Structure formats: C-alpha cells, structure tokens
Amino acid sequence: MIEHVAIWTDDLERLRTFYERYFGGVAGERYENASTGFRSYFLELDGARLELMQMPAVVDRASGDPQRLGLAHIAFALGSEQAVDELTERLRSDGYAILDGPRRTGDGYYESVVADPDGNRVELTV
Numbered sequence: 649m650i651e652h653v654a655i656w657t658d659d660l661e662r663l664r665t666f667y668e669r670y671f672g673g674v675a676g677e678r679y680e681n682a683s684t685g686f687r688s689y690f691l692e693l694d695g696a697r698l699e700l701m702q703m704p705a706v707v708d709r710a711s712g713d714p715q716r717l718g719l720a721h722i723a724f725a726l727g728s729e730q731a732v733d734e735l736t737e738r739l740r741s742d743g744y745a746i747l748d749g750p751r752r753t754g755d756g757y758y759e760s761v762v763a764d765p766d767g768n769r770v771e772l773t774v
Contacts, residue, residue: 649721649724649725650657650696650722650724650725651697651724651771652688652690652696652697652698652723652766653697653699653701653719653721653722653723653727654688654698654699654700654719654720654721654723654771655698655700655701655702655718655719655720656702656703656717656718656719656720657700657701657702657717657743658702658717659702660678660687660688660700660701662700662701662745663700664689664691666698667691667693667700668691671693672693672694673691673692673693673698674692675689675690676689676690676691676692678748679754679755681754683703684703686701686703686753687701687702687703687706688700688701688702697718697719701720703769708729708737709746712762714742720769721761721768721769721770721771722768722769722770722771723759723770723771723773724771724772724773725771725773725774726772726773726774727774728774729750729751729758729774730758731774732749732750732758732759732772732773732774733750734762734763735762735772736749736750736772739762744762744763744764744765745762745763746760746761746762747761747762747763747769748760749761749763750772757773757774758773758774759771759772759773760772
C-alpha cells in the first residue's frame, strides 16, 4: 500500500495553501529540523497523504541533484519495523542501493530508503 508521496518545494506555505484550497487537503502540524533547516507538512487528501518538504539546499531544478524540486519519493507502508528491516536486507542482498537506514527519523518514522532500478527513491516505512 502506498503510504504517501512527497514533493520538494521552495515555498512550503504556498504549496500547502494550494493543496488545501484546490484539493481539500488538511495539513497536520508543521515539522521543523533546526539543524538541517528541513521543514515539512503532511496533508490528508481523502485517505491518501501528501508530504510537502522544503530545505535551503534544495532549490535548483537544473542542478542535477537527485534531491531537486518536485517529486521526492514514494513511500510504502509495510506494517512493522521488522518488515522494513527484512525488505531492506532483501533488497541489499539483491544488489539494490540502500540510501539510508533503517532508522528512526526526527519526526518519528521508522524507515529505510532504497533506489529503484531507475534511481528513484523508495521509502520503506511502518
């Protein structure tokens, strides 16, 4: 099951307002990581969730950096920390790049991040 889709933006409040106004999104509390400058909102959208994310270093569409404006990752809810650990290890042993984790994030997620065959970021979470 898809847990959420995430989008990088250079104006977090503008994008939050857009998805609230035109798609009926309901934003949760804004999360901020003071040490990295990362900020985000999760919006509930009729059973699905959208994560809007902003960070000072992520502002240039033409940079070639995989963490650019636009779609950031797709996340799959696996049901348990054990399932996250097991699938992460299975993907690692099958030769896929593990980009991060498994770990607990500052906003409470237990996750790992892997690259799919095209290099897209896939988040595995509980």
